[in-house]
Amino acid sequence: MKRRIGGCLYLLLTGGFLLVIGGWFALAELGAAVPGIDQAWPVFPIFGGVCFLLGWVLNRRAYGLVLPGSAALMVGLFFFPFALGWISWDRMEVLWPVFPLIGGLAFVAMWLAAFARHTGLLVPAFLGVGTGIVGLAMTSTPLGAVVERVGWPVAFLAVGATLILLPLFLLLGALVRRIAT
Numbered sequence: 001m002k003r004r005i006g007g008c009l010y011l012l013l014t015g016g017f018l019l020v021i022g023g024w025f026a027l028a029e030l031g032a033a034v035p036g037i038d039q040a041w042p043v044f045p046i047f048g049g050v051c052f053l054l055g056w057v058l059n060r061r062a063y064g065l066v067l068p069g070s071a072a073l074m075v076g077l078f079f080f081p082f083a084l085g086w087i088s089w090d091r092m093e094v095l096w097p098v099f100p101l102i103g104g105l106a107f108v109a110m111w112l113a114a115f116a117r118h119t120g121l122l123v124p125a126f127l128g129v130g131t132g133i134v135g136l137a138m139t140s141t142p143l144g145a146v147v148e149r150v151g152w153p154v155a156f157l158a159v160g161a162t163l164i165l166l167p168l169f170l171l172l173g174a175l176v177r178r179i180a181t
Contacts, residue, residue: 025037049075053065053066097139099132
């Protein structure tokens with residue numbers, strides 16, 4: 001019964017979406033002041049995302065649908081201000097870290113949909129969210145210029161020193177344990 005209801009919901013949703021899009025394009029052809037496909041295209045990933053999320057709502061065990069659903073929804077919402085001209089496409093050189101952030105948040109959403117049982121989903125979630133946050137900090141704040149000038153050499157020095165000192169401390173610890181016994 002639930003499958004039949006889900007199938008009907010998909011048909012209703014898709015039919016309604018096509019009616020709205022068809023009406024929109026018909027109004028554009030008749031000369032109405034509505035945005036064209038060049039501005040409205042983000043509705044397509046949003047619609048796809050909603051369909052995936054609806055699939056998860058209808059079958060809570062299919063938590064794998066949450067990843068593409070939430071990612072497509074967020075991507076569509078992210079692109080709308082660009083497509084409508086509210087934000088210039090030139091800003092993409094600063095806002096590109098939003099893409100790994102969206103990926104990470106989609107993994108968080110899937111982890112939550114799986115009732116927080118699959119901790120392995122948190123690895124790509126933290127990598128994506130972390131990359132997005134650090135990337136936005138580097139491209140959107142003065143931190144990027146500081147890291148460019150000072151941070152990279154310091155980061156390389158710190159990692160190099162750690163790689164050299166870590167085995168020395170491990171050897172020293174083993175030696176101390178051996179002497180203690």
